[in-house]
Amino acid sequence: MFEFSVGSLLNIAFVLGVVLVSAAMLIWVERRVLGFLSERLGPNRVGPFGILQSIADVGKLITKEDWIPPFADKLAFSVAPAIIPICMLLSFAVVPLAPGVGVMDLNIGVLWLLAMGGLAAYAAMLGGISSNNKFSLLGGLRAAGQTISYEVFMGISLLGVVILGDSFNLREIVESQRDGWFIIPQFVGFVVFTIAGLAETNRWPFDLAESESEIISGYNTEYSGMKFGLFFVGEYIGMFLMSMLIPVLFFGGWLAPFGWDIGPPIVSGLIWMTLKTSFWIFFFILARAALVRPRYDQLMNYGWLVMLPLSLLNLLITGAIVLYQGS
Amino acid sequence: MFKALGKQLYVLWSQVVTLALVGKHLFQKKDTVEYPDVMPYMFPRWRGRIILTRDPDGEERCVACNLCAVACPVDCIALQKTEDEHGRWYPEFFRINFSRCIMCGFCEEACPTHAIQLTPDFEMAEYVRQDMVWEKEHMLINGTGKYHDYNFYKIAGKSIGGKGKGEARNEKPPVDRRSLLP
Numbered sequence: 421m422f423e424f425s426v427g428s429l430l431n432i433a434f435v436l437g438v439v440l441v442s443a444a445m446l447i448w449v450e451r452r453v454l455g456f457l458s459e460r461l462g463p464n465r466v467g468p469f470g471i472l473q474s475i476a477d478v479g480k481l482i483t484k485e486d487w488i489p490p491f492a493d494k495l496a497f498s499v500a501p502a503i504i505p506i507c508m509l510l511s512f513a514v515v516p517l518a519p520g521v522g523v524m525d526l527n528i529g530v531l532w533l534l535a536m537g538g539l540a541a542y543a544a545m546l547g548g549i550s551s552n553n554k555f556s557l558l559g560g561l562r563a564a565g566q567t568i569s570y571e572v573f574m575g576i577s578l579l580g581v582v583i584l585g586d587s588f589n590l591r592e593i594v595e596s597q598r599d600g601w602f603i604i605p606q607f608v609g610f611v612v613f614t615i616a617g618l619a620e621t622n623r624w625p626f627d628l629a630e631s632e633s634e635i636i637s638g639y640n641t642e643y644s645g646m647k648f649g650l651f652f653v654g655e656y657i658g659m660f661l662m663s664m665l666i667p668v669l670f671f672g673g674w675l676a677p678f679g680w681d682i683g684p685p686i687v688s689g690l691i692w693m694t695l696k697t698s699f700w701i702f703f704f705i706l707a708r709a710a711l712v713r714p715r716y717d718q719l720m721n722y723g724w725l726v727m728l729p730l731s732l733l734n735l736l737i738t739g740a741i742v743l744y745q746g747s
Numbered sequence: 748m749f750k751a752l753g754k755q756l757y758v759l760w761s762q763v764v765t766l767a768l769v770g771k772h773l774f775q776k777k778d779t780v781e782y783p784d785v786m787p788y789m790f791p792r793w794r795g796r797i798i799l800t801r802d803p804d805g806e807e808r809c810v811a812c813n814l815c816a817v818a819c820p821v822d823c824i825a826l827q828k829t830e831d832e833h834g835r836w837y838p839e840f841f842r843i844n845f846s847r848c849i850m851c852g853f854c855e856e857a858c859p860t861h862a863i864q865l866t867p868d869f870e871m872a873e874y875v876r877q878d879m880v881w882e883k884e885h886m887l888i889n890g891t892g893k894y895h896d897y898n899f900y901k902i903a904g905k906s907i908g909g910k911g912k913g914e915a916r917n918e919k920p921p922v923d924r925r926s927l928l929p
Contacts, residue, residue, distance in 0.1 A: 453773075456772075456773050456777070457769055457770070457772050457773055458772065459772055459775055459776070459777050459779075460777060460778065460779050461777050461779040461781070611759070703766075706766055706769065706770055707766065709769050710765045710766045710768070710769035710770070711762060711765060711766070726755050
C-alpha cells in the first residue's frame, strides 16, 4: 500500500495534493502575474508576497451566502458546479508527472482526456440553462458550442502525436519523445492544440462563455458562494491540466532537454515537469493579459474554417510521411 | 488558397507579437505606490480634510457669515453666529458632516475671510459614522493655514473693540457728513 509506484495510494494522494494545491495557488499566481504584466504589483498583502491570498479568497467564498435563485431549477443548479472540477480532476488520472509518478497508465489516455473535456461542457451548459436567466442561457449555449467545436480539431491535432508516439498512452507518448520532442515534427499540431486548449478551458481570449462585457458573467451569473467557487476552481484546474498536457504531448513531458538531468530520474522528472508546466501557466496568463476576445461568429469561423482544415492537413501529411518511412 | 493561408499566418503572427510586447511589461518598473508603507506625494492644493484657521493675532478668522453653508452643494456645513463683547462675530458652533462632504472646495472659495481651508490630508476613515461629524474644536487649528498675513478685521471697516471706524488698513477716517468742508 505504501510503495511508490504508478497507481499506489500514496501516489494518488500525491497527485491529488499537487493538483489541488496548485489550482488554489493559481488564483494568487494569476492575479500577481497579471498585475506585473500591467505594471502593477498585484495582491501582495496577505502573507509573504501575498502567498496566502488564495486562502483568504477561498475563505471569502466559503463564508458567502450560498443563494439559489427561486426561479432556478434547483437540482440541476446544484449539480452543475460539481461537474467541472470532477471532470478536470478525473482527467489528471492519466497525466504522467514523472517516471513512476501518476495515477494510472490508461492505454486510451488521450481518448479519456478528450472524453473528460467534452463532459466538462455539461457544467456550463446545465448551469446556464438551470439558472433560468437569459444571460446565463446565452453563456451556457456559447460554452457548449465552443467546447464541442474546438474538441473536434483538438482531437484531430492530437492524432498526429498519437501516430508518432504509436500509442494512446500518455506515458508511452512521453517515452517516445526521448530522441526528439514532438514540437518539431508536429508544430502545426502544437499550434492547433494550444489554441484549442485555450478555447477548451474557456479562458481568455476565448472566454466567450462568460464574456463579462457582453453577458455579465455568462453561465455563472446566478452563482454565488462556494457554488461559484467550484466553477472558479474548476477553471483553474483546467488551466493547470492544459499547462501539463502541452509539455507532455509536445515538449517531452518530464524528459530533460539536452540531457540536463538533475539527480535521480524521478526528481529530475518532477523538476523538469514543474518548469515546463510553469512556463505554460505563464503563457496562459500572458494570453489573458494580451489578447482580445473575438466575436462569437469569428470564433466559430476560425475553428471550422481555419483550424479544422489545418489539423486535417497536418494529420494527412504526418500519416503519409510515417507510412512512407515505414514501407 | 495561398493568399488565405498567408493571411491566417499573418493573423497568428500578429497575436504572437502582441504576446511578446505585453510580456515585455513584466520587466518594467511598477507604477504602484504601496500606500500605507510609502506615502504618496500630496499636492499642496489637494482638497482634503477641512480646517478652520486663525488670523495672525491668534483670533478665529471665521465671522459666521454662512456663505460656506450656502455654497455647500451637499449641505454638510451647519453653524450659528454669535458675538463677543468686542463686537467680533464668531460661530457659536461650527459643524461639518464629513460623511456627506464631497471635498469640492466651494466653501473655501466662498469664504470671505480665508477661515475655512482644505488641506492635503485625506486619511479620514472612521468605524462609526457619528465620528465623522466634526465640531469646531476638531477643525480649528492654531495657525493661519495657506494665507499668513490676512487679518479680516484689520482690513474691514467694521469697528470692533480696540479698533474704531477709519482705523483699518488703507481706510480713510470717516467723512463728517454734516460739515461742508472737505
